[in-house]
């Protein structure tokens with residue numbers, strides 16, 4: 015049967031009620047599950063039969079949301095995590111351990127940069143950062159026999175760099191390496207990374223997936239594309255896991271996903287909460303509709319800002335002037351998301367005056383939900399840095415980050431125009 019369209023999957027995937035069951039998944043707010051027969055429970059533990067035994071490993075409400083996201087990405091399995099950061103952490107630890115190294119794009123979300131640059135090195139995992147705009151030959155020089163994966167973001171937060179999938183997946187394939195892609199700001203509606211060579215796809219579902227800034231969550235999708243069997247780079251997939259009944263993950267249909275759940279979710283307990291899975295499942299019903307509006311609004315606003323005399327520059331890939339326009343047309347043809355950055359023509363005081371004059375668009379550190387919001391890094395998240403340091407960090411003092419919501423575009427433009435007039 016032909017695969018349903020993404021619009022249909024958003025609404026229908028993940029939950030098919032049996033006769034008399036609730037039409038939408040219930041919130042299964044229970045840590046544990048009843049078994050009258052100890053053998054039936056043992057079979058669940060041994061993964062011989064499907065079933066729930068403890069919500070630290072799996073929970074029916076979380077399963078429903080996992081099913082929806084796996085369907086949207088065309089993946090073999092998905093694992094719901096407590097947050098986007100826990101998803102990145104668990105995905106990394108499923109593949110890498112002490113003595114290993116990983117390749118991470120330097121244009122990633124700050125939390126991911128800290129995790130790979132500071133925290134994982136303390137566990138003996140070395141991170142080699144690369145410039146995603148660098149040539150393949152230079153990036154490849156960082157790979158050795160201990161490299162376990164490459165990670166990059168489809169649309170990088172906050173630099174809005176669009177990933178050149180052909181280049182990066184070409185490197186991963188050439189070296190028999192897993193390619194992990196954080197698809198948070200694109201979502202499967204704008205880009206399905208599996209189609210461009212990604213093996214593992216990660217989300218902070220706290221963003222567009224849930225969409226309303228109501229629930230934290232993360233998701234790891236195993237595309238089911240990577241063959242670990244006999245690959246000398248991944249011995250941990252090819253020897254029995256004594257901590258899990260001697261399972262050899264490479265022999266399973268879902269190798270990465272099973273190892274991630276059986277070892278990492280089990281041992282860290284960083285699974286998504288049932289309540290958050292429920293909220294996120296409902297939010298995701300409207301993902302396709304919302305993304306269409308986010309993109310339409312953002313493209314209109316980017317064009318307005320680009321022509322405004324008080325705006326020095328705008329970074330948004332729909333603009334022909336944007337460095338990543340061509341790449342975006344290849345991988346994000348339906349729209350380029352709701353995130354952009356622009357520079358006020360003036361100093362930090364002018365930026366402050368602009369921010370304070372906005373009436374509809376609020377100042378927040380969050381991004382990618384239905385309400386438009388802005389952040390001025392130089393006076394908030396990056397305020398400890400000097401002007402020179404700000405430039406070095408790629409966050410000039412006049413940079414404003416704008417997350418475009420789904421309000422009426424003309425109302426948003428009027429708010430921006432008014433605030434710009436006030437400076």
Ligand SMILES: Cc1ncc(COP(=O)(O)O)c(C=O)c1O
Pocket residue numbers: 097098099100123125126167171196198199217218219220221230231232
């Ligand atoms: C691209 C990206 N990945 C991961 C994260 C982390 O997600 P969370 O805040 O849900 O832990 C974020 C958060 O902003 C993000 O933008």
